[in-house]
Amino acid sequence: MGRDLALIIPEIAVLLTAVGALIAEMLRRPRISLIIAVIGLVVGTGLTLRLLGTDTTVFGGSFRIDTLSIWAKLILLPATVLAMLLARVDVRGSAREGTVYSLLIFSTLGALVLAGAGDTMFLVLGTLLTGLATFALVAYPDTDPATEAAMKFFVFASVTTAIMIFGLSYWFGASGSTLIADLPAMDTMPLAVILGFVAVVVGLGYKASLVPFHFWAPDAYEGAPLSIAAYLSVVPKIGALFALTQVVRDLPPETGWAAVMAGLAVLSMTYGYLAALVQDNIVRLLAYSSIAQSGYFLLGILAVGSSELALPSIILFAAAYAAMNLGAFAAAATTGRTLSDFEGLGRTRPLMGIAMVIFLLSLVGIPPLAGFVGKFMLFGAAIDAQFTWLAVVAIVNSVLSLAVYLRIIVPMYRAGESASAATDPWHGIVVITAFAATLIIGLAAQLFIV
Amino acid sequence: MLPLVSLTLFLPLVGAVLILCLPKPTARTVHGIAIVSAALTLVGALAMWLQGVSGDGFSQVEELEWMPAIGAAYRVGVDGISLPLVLLSAVLFLVSFIYTSSLRDRPRAYVALILLLETTAIGTFTALDGILFYVFFEVSLVSMYFMIAGWGHEDRQRAALMFFIYTLLGSLPLLLAILGLYLGSPDPTFDMRAWIANPPLEGAAAMWALIAMLITFAVKIPAIPLHTWLPAAHVQAPTVGSVILAGIMLKFGTYGLVRFALQMTPEAFREAGIVVLVFGVVSAIYGAFAALAQTDLKRLVAYTSVNHMGYVIVGVSAAALTLDPAVRATALDGAVLQMFSHGLVTGALFFLVGMIQERAHTREMGEFGGLLKTVPLLGWSFVLAAFASLGLPGLAHFPAEFQIFLATLGTTPIAVVVILGIAIIAGTFLKALRETFLGEPRDRWNKMPDLSPREILAVAPLLVLTVATGVAPSWVLDVIHRTTSALVL
Numbered sequence: 001m002g003r004d005l006a007l008i009i010p011e012i013a014v015l016l017t018a019v020g021a022l023i024a025e026m027l028r029r030p031r032i033s034l035i036i037a038v039i040g041l042v043v044g045t046g047l048t049l050r051l052l053g054t055d056t057t058v059f060g061g062s063f064r065i066d067t068l069s070i071w072a073k074l075i076l077l078p079a080t081v082l083a084m085l086l087a088r089v090d091v092r093g094s095a096r097e098g099t100v101y102s103l104l105i106f107s108t109l110g111a112l113v114l115a116g117a118g119d120t121m122f123l124v125l126g127t128l129l130t131g132l133a134t135f136a137l138v139a140y141p142d143t144d145p146a147t148e149a150a151m152k153f154f155v156f157a158s159v160t161t162a163i164m165i166f167g168l169s170y171w172f173g174a175s176g177s178t179l180i181a182d183l184p185a186m187d188t189m190p191l192a193v194i195l196g197f198v199a200v201v202v203g204l205g206y207k208a209s210l211v212p213f214h215f216w217a218p219d220a221y222e223g224a225p226l227s228i229a230a231y232l233s234v235v236p237k238i239g240a241l242f243a244l245t246q247v248v249r250d251l252p253p254e255t256g257w258a259a260v261m262a263g264l265a266v267l268s269m270t271y272g273y274l275a276a277l278v279q280d281n282i283v284r285l286l287a288y289s290s291i292a293q294s295g296y297f298l299l300g301i302l303a304v305g306s307s308e309l310a311l312p313s314i315i316l317f318a319a320a321y322a323a324m325n326l327g328a329f330a331a332a333a334t335t336g337r338t339l340s341d342f343e344g345l346g347r348t349r350p351l352m353g354i355a356m357v358i359f360l361l362s363l364v365g366i367p368p369l370a371g372f373v374g375k376f377m378l379f380g381a382a383i384d385a386q387f388t389w390l391a392v393v394a395i396v397n398s399v400l401s402l403a404v405y406l407r408i409i410v411p412m413y414r415a416g417e418s419a420s421a422a423t424d425p426w427h428g429i430v431v432i433t434a435f436a437a438t439l440i441i442g443l444a445a446q447l448f449i450v
Numbered sequence: 451m452l453p454l455v456s457l458t459l460f461l462p463l464v465g466a467v468l469i470l471c472l473p474k475p476t477a478r479t480v481h482g483i484a485i486v487s488a489a490l491t492l493v494g495a496l497a498m499w500l501q502g503v504s505g506d507g508f509s510q511v512e513e514l515e516w517m518p519a520i521g522a523a524y525r526v527g528v529d530g531i532s533l534p535l536v537l538l539s540a541v542l543f544l545v546s547f548i549y550t551s552s553l554r555d556r557p558r559a560y561v562a563l564i565l566l567l568e569t570t571a572i573g574t575f576t577a578l579d580g581i582l583f584y585v586f587f588e589v590s591l592v593s594m595y596f597m598i599a600g601w602g603h604e605d606r607q608r609a610a611l612m613f614f615i616y617t618l619l620g621s622l623p624l625l626l627a628i629l630g631l632y633l634g635s636p637d638p639t640f641d642m643r644a645w646i647a648n649p650p651l652e653g654a655a656a657m658w659a660l661i662a663m664l665i666t667f668a669v670k671i672p673a674i675p676l677h678t679w680l681p682a683a684h685v686q687a688p689t690v691g692s693v694i695l696a697g698i699m700l701k702f703g704t705y706g707l708v709r710f711a712l713q714m715t716p717e718a719f720r721e722a723g724i725v726v727l728v729f730g731v732v733s734a735i736y737g738a739f740a741a742l743a744q745t746d747l748k749r750l751v752a753y754t755s756v757n758h759m760g761y762v763i764v765g766v767s768a769a770a771l772t773l774d775p776a777v778r779a780t781a782l783d784g785a786v787l788q789m790f791s792h793g794l795v796t797g798a799l800f801f802l803v804g805m806i807q808e809r810a811h812t813r814e815m816g817e818f819g820g821l822l823k824t825v826p827l828l829g830w831s832f833v834l835a836a837f838a839s840l841g842l843p844g845l846a847h848f849p850a851e852f853q854i855f856l857a858t859l860g861t862t863p864i865a866v867v868v869i870l871g872i873a874i875i876a877g878t879f880l881k882a883l884r885e886t887f888l889g890e891p892r893d894r895w896n897k898m899p900d901l902s903p904r905e906i907l908a909v910a911p912l913l914v915l916t917v918a919t920g921v922a923p924s925w926v927l928d929v930i931h932r933t934t935s936a937l938v939l
Contacts, residue, residue, distance in 0.1 A: 312519070366592060366618075367585035376581070377520070380629050391629070395622045402618055410607065413599060446517040 004058035007051070007065045010073050011112055013044040018105035025098025033098030037084060037105060041077045048073040061179050062119035068242050069116030071315045071448070076115075076235050079322040080108045082433060083235065085426045086227035086330055096140055104231060107133035111239025114204075117246050120168045120178045126243065127164065127203060130236045131157045137231070138224040149223025156216040160206040167199015183250045193255050200247055201260065207240035210298070211267040214291045218275075221287040226337075229283055230329030233290040238318045241297045245314060249304050261302035262390050268295030269397040276404045280339050282332050286325070289363065289404060292397065293321055299378040299394055303385035310381045316448040317374030320362065320441050324371055327359040327434030334427045339411060346412040352423065353412055355435045360405040362438050365398050370441035377445075453512050454501065455526045458494030458536070459572050461487050462543070466565035469558055481551040484561045488544040491568065495540035503530050503929060505936040508578060508643060516579075521632070521639035525578040530933030531708055531786050532575040534926050535701055538793040539575065541911060542697045543568040546690045549801060549908035560601055564690065567593040571698045575705060580628040580640035587624070587702060591617050594695065602686040609686035616679040620669025623662035624706070630659045631714060646713045656718040663711045664726065670703030671759045673733045684752040689804025692748065696755050697797040701789045704762045708782065712770055716939040719770040724862070727767035731868045734760025738874035742881070747806065747813045750882060751799045754839055757871050758792045758847070761785075764868055765854040772861045775935070780860075782934040783927055784853030790926055791838075791846035791919055798835040798912040802828060805905055806886075809898050815882055820891030827901045829887045831909055836879040838916045841872050845920035849927070 005012070017040025024033035048070055055066045063069075084104055091097045110129030117123050135157070139150035168178075174192035175182045186193055205213040221229035251257050272292025279285040297317060303310035331352060335341050346353030362369035365376075375398065379391040423431075441448070465487025469480055503509040511527035528536060546564065553560060570593065573586035591614060599610035632638055634650035644650075651659050669676045684692050711719055719726070737756030744750040765785030769778045805828060806821075807813050822829035838845035851872070858865045901909070919926060 309520070361592065367581075367588045372585075372588075376625070376629075379625070380520075380632065383626075383629050384633055388626075391626065395626065399615070399619050399622060402615060406611065406614075410599075410611065413596075414607070446515075446519065 007054070007056070007058050008063065010044045010048045010051070010077075011109065013040060013047055014077070014105060014109050014112065017041060017044065018102050018109065021098055021105060022102040025102060030097035033101050034084070034088060037101040038081055041081050041084075041105070041108075045074060045077045048077070057118050061181055062122060063113075064116045064118040064246065066116075067311055067315065068245060069112070071318070072112055072115030072239065072242050075315075075319050075322050076108055076111055076238060079234050079238075079326060080104055080231070082326050082330075082430050083227060083231035085430050086230055086326075086333060087225070089333070089424050089426050090225040090227050091140075100137065100140060103133045103137050107137070107231075108235055111235050114207075114239040115242035115246070117243050118180055120171060120180060123200065123203070123243055123247070124161070124165055124168070126239065127161050127207060130207065130239060131161065134228075134232060134236060137228045138220055141225055145223040146225075147223075149220045153216045153220040156206060160202050160213060164199045164203025167196045167202070170199070171196035180247055180250050184252050190255065193252070197251065197255060197257055197260070200244070201264070204240045204244045204247075205264070208237050208244065208294045208297070209287075209291050210264050210294050211271045211291060214268070214272075217291060218284045218287040222281060222283050226283065226329060226333045229287070230326055230333075233286065233329070234322050234325055237290070237294060238322065241294065241301065241314070241318070245301050245304055245311075248301060253305065258302040258306075258385070258387075261298045262387055265295045265298035265302070265390060266393050268292060268298070269394060270295075270400075273397055273400040273404050277400070277407075282335075282337055282339060282342070282408070285339070285404070285408070286328060286332065289401070290325060292401065293325070293363070295397075296375060296378055296394060299382040299387070299390060302387065302390075303381035306386075307381045307384035309377055309384055312448065313374065313377035313381045316377055316441070316445055317371075319448055320370030320374035320438070323434050323437035323441060324359045324362040324369075327355065327431060327438060328363065330427055330430040330434060331356040331359060334423045334431070339407065342408055343411045343414055349423070352431065355431050356412065357409055358435060358438055360409055362442070364402050364405055368442045370438045373442050373445040454494060454498050455510050455528065455576055456512050458491055458498060458540070459526060459569060459576060461491045461494060462565040462568035462572075466562040466569075469562050469565070475558065477554055477557045480557045480561050481547065481553075484547045484565060485544070485551065487565060488540070488547045488568065491572070492540040492544050495537050495572075498528060499533065499537055499929075503528060503533055503932055505530075505932040507647075511578065517581075521637075521641065522581045523579055523641070524582060525641060525643075526573075526576040526582075527578050528576055530930045531782070532705070533929055534786060534790045535575045535705060535793075536572055538701075538790050539568065539571045539698050541915065542693065542793055542797050543571070545797070545801075545908045545911055546693055548904060549693075549804075550690050552904060555601065560597070563593045563597050564694070567597070567694060571694075571702075574702050578642045580632060580642060580645070582640075583642065584621075584625060584628060587706075588618075588621060590699060590702070591621070594691065594699065597691045598683060598687045601688045602691065603688075604686070606686045609682045613679050613683040617669055620676065621666050624666035624710075627659040627662040627666075627710070630655060630662075642709070642714075649714050649716060651715060652717065656715045657722070660711055660715040660718040660722060663706065663715070664722075667703040667706045667711065668729070670706070671700060671733075671763065672703070672756065673729050673760070673763060674736050674756070677733070677737075677756050680756065681749050681752050685746070685748055689800060689807075692752075692800040692804070693797045696752070696800060697793040700755060700759055701793065704759060704766070704785070704789050707763065707766050708785065712766055712939070713937075716770065719767075723767045723771040727764060727771070727862060727865055730760050730763030730767055731865055732760075733757070733763060734868050734871040735874070736760075738871040738878065742874055742878045745815050747803045747815060747882065747886070748800070750815075750878065751796060751803060754799075754875060754878070755792070755796055757875055758788065758796070758839075760871065761851055761854050761868065762788050762792075764858055764865060768854070768857045768861045768865070770939075772857070774860070775937075777857050777860045778937065778939070779931060779934040780853050781857030782937065783930050784850050784855075784857060786930045786934070787919075787923065787926060788847070788850035788854060791850050791916070794846055794912050794916050794919065795835055795838045798831070798909055798916065799839060801905075801909050801912070802832045802835060805901070810895065815885040818886040818892070818895065819889040820887070821895065821898070822887040823891045824895050824898050825900045827906070831901070831913060832887065833883060834913055835916070836883060838920065840876040840879045843920075844917075846916040846923075848920055849923040
């Protein structure tokens with residue numbers, strides 16, 4: 001027991017941070033709440049570093065301390081800090097400032113639980129924990145659009161989670177255990193395996209906003225404050241995708257789950273970019289783009305078990321995606337919510353313009369930026385797993401994505417009047433950090449390949 | 451030992467960073483820094499030239515760990531195929547900075563972009579790692595896109611977008627080919643030397659990889675029917691943009707054709723060689739006819755590039771088809787020398803067309819006449835460059851094209867119909883010279899000033915090298931031949 005607790009110290013630190021931030025809020029000291037939150041998450045990240053290289057499980061195999069769950073902490077905790085700094089601009093001075101910080105951390109904790117899930121119950125727990133916290137986050141501005149967005153989000157989440165729990169009961173029935181590692185034991189009952197798997201894909205697919213479980217995402221992102229949309233597009237999504245990886249690692253290949261993943265990947269990438277192509281609202285555009293990016297993750301996930309490149313590629317792309325997507329949202333937060341707001345941005349604020357160009361080109365996958373290295377490895381993993389056709393589809397989609405992101409870049413360098421409001425220093429910090437990360441992850445990718 | 455290759459490679463980038471970091475530099479400072487970094491780069495390239503290449507594989511190799519877990523590393527080096535192209539890049543970029551030093555419209559960003567482009571160009575030619583090559587290959591697109599979009603002519607946005615989408619779309623198949631080579635290697639690595647020494651793919655896989663590479667390089671070269679971006683990009687690009695696009699970036703395609711297609715999938719290339727050869731012949735002849743039909747000087751020069759690059763394709767496919775090492779060496783000597791010569795000659799031609807446009811604000815041949823009398827220096831320079839371009843003996847293109855035809859005659863005699871292209875190009879240039887430079891001078895151009903010292907400095911080095919390469923090609927050919935004669939496919 002002592003050993004187990006020692007291994008989950010980072011998670012404990014995150015939990016204590018959430019509680020601490022909440023207590024400070026109850027004492028009406030939102031500033032202190034923020035300070036506790038940032039320090040706690042940074043400490044949590046630091047505590048995780050010493051675990052690198054560990055590969056074991058705790059609590060009877062129900063929670064995994066492996067490459068995936070360790071990197072989930074190293075990626076998601078800093079990402080949460082950045083999202084929190086973005087949120088600070090939205091909530092400063094409001095009555096619920098500290099609550100927002102606390103909810104963000106609780107939700108991240110849920111994502112970490114998902115990323116290390118070794119037990120189907122942890123899948124449910126993680127989904128609910130992130131879900132409950134994020135419903136409140138979407139709803140907190142208390143405006144009509146926010147309430148509507150939260151309502152849609154909530155209904156969609158409830159239904160899909162219920163389906164997941166229902167399907168998981170088949171797995172429990174078939175294998176007699178809730179442990180994911182025991183799944184191979186049940187290949188005598190293929191129908192139960194497949195039913196359970198479909199249910200898990202529905203439950204986690206909604207959280208990762210994979211097509212066709214993505215309907216909530218554009219609406220929720222649009223109704224929510226930009227900072228929360230940025231958070232939703234990164235932290236819960238990566239948590240869910242890592243959880244999916246944890247599940248399929250132990251699934252018997254005969255079930256054909258890899259083909260299902262490939263199909264979802266094609267749908268998500270293609271539909272995401274096609275839909276993004278016709279958006280004029282930058283938040284909706286980025287929402288659809290993030291749906292498409294989820295599809296890319298699946299290229300790595302379906303190769304788990306058949307390619308050495310699979311895990312490193314998923315982790316690398318997760319880090320890259322967190323940096324470039326948060327960066328793009330932060331740049332959008334300083335500029336405006338419609339495409340026309342970006343006109344002339346490159347001329348009125350050249351540095352912000354360069355940063356946005358870098359984020360978007362990285363999302364396309366132009367070398368040597370982070371997105372390129374990530375996608376390159378994902379393609380390699382898919383080809384290695386005999387899914388060359390899927391890599392070709394992904395590459396064609398990358399071309400499509402260029403058209404999507406150029407719709408933002410081109411007006412930036414046309415003569416125009418960008419609202420040249422002074423950049424909020426907090427936004428500035430987030431943009432600079434994400435910018436540095438996008439470059440460094442691209443050039444020092446070795447750090448992520450473990 | 452100084453890491454010469456890396457120094458040469460990153461000097462321009464250092465210059466670019468310096469320019470961007472200086473607080474509010476004047477235009478003079480910006481241009482000064484650019485010229486100095488480009489001059490130092492040329493010094494580096496010359497030092498590399500003096501070091502020379504050994505015939506066997508790559509020389510002056512520098513290696514640094516990057517991503518050992520997947521076998522990718524920072525690896526650079528040169529052989530007889532890449533070294534002339536490195537020298538060409540260093541020369542062309544230096545004269546481009548001299549030419550552009552009069553620019554006052556946002557010089558900082560413009561010059562920084564060109565410096566970045568110089569690093570990516572030299573990087574593309576020296577990279578010995580699949581990922582590194584692809585990185586340089588792609589980043590060059592981004593800087594060229596912003597150059598055309600920011601400083602081009604009237605319809606620049608559309609042309610820049612077309613260029614970017616076309617070439618990005620074109621380069622993605624190469625990514626697949628690189629992944630294929632990587633996964634096909636017995637000990638997965640991105641080391642291009644290993645791919646060349648033991649081509650990792652065979653059979654259908656090699657053929658698919660070859661097809662992917664051919665698509666990528668055909669867009670870049672550009673070969674028929676993937677050439678349509680070229681005239682649009684050239685017409686809208688600023689002069690220096692055209693010079694670099696034609697002088698350097700087209701060579702990415704032909705260089706890749708040799709380095710990747712020929713050296714890494716030799717068997718597949720031998721099988722498909724005849725098809726590639728046909729594309730080369732069609733490109734050369736089509737380019738020549740298209741050039742003949744132009745009335746706009748810049749479009750005319752752009753189409754002659756399609757013609758000249760067609761010869762390179764013919765040379766490389768002849769090298770792939772032949773089994774005789776001597777013929778192969780001749781074909782490749784010709785192809786590589788043709789790349790080098792084309793950079794010099796077409797660079798000069800685009801500069802001169804740019805100078806005419808700057809003075810007259812038009813490029814229509816019909817509007818001129820008798821310019822040889824009004825602006826003799828400009829006129830005679832153009833005449834010299836045009837004669838070089840049409841392949842006059844004693845000028846740079848002649849020894850290159852001669853060797854290509856010689857080798858083709860030895861492998862597939864029928865392909866010699868491509869010589870028709872020379873006749874058509876000759877007609878094209880003679881027509882252009884007559885309409886623009888001969889005849890009676892028109893009154894409206896009486897006040898046209900002749901070349902300024904800055905412009906002479908930009909064009910003269912190219913013309914001198916054109917003559918030097920034409921009269922005594924051995925100074926370049928020896929370097930090329932050392933590698934091509936030892937090539938085992």
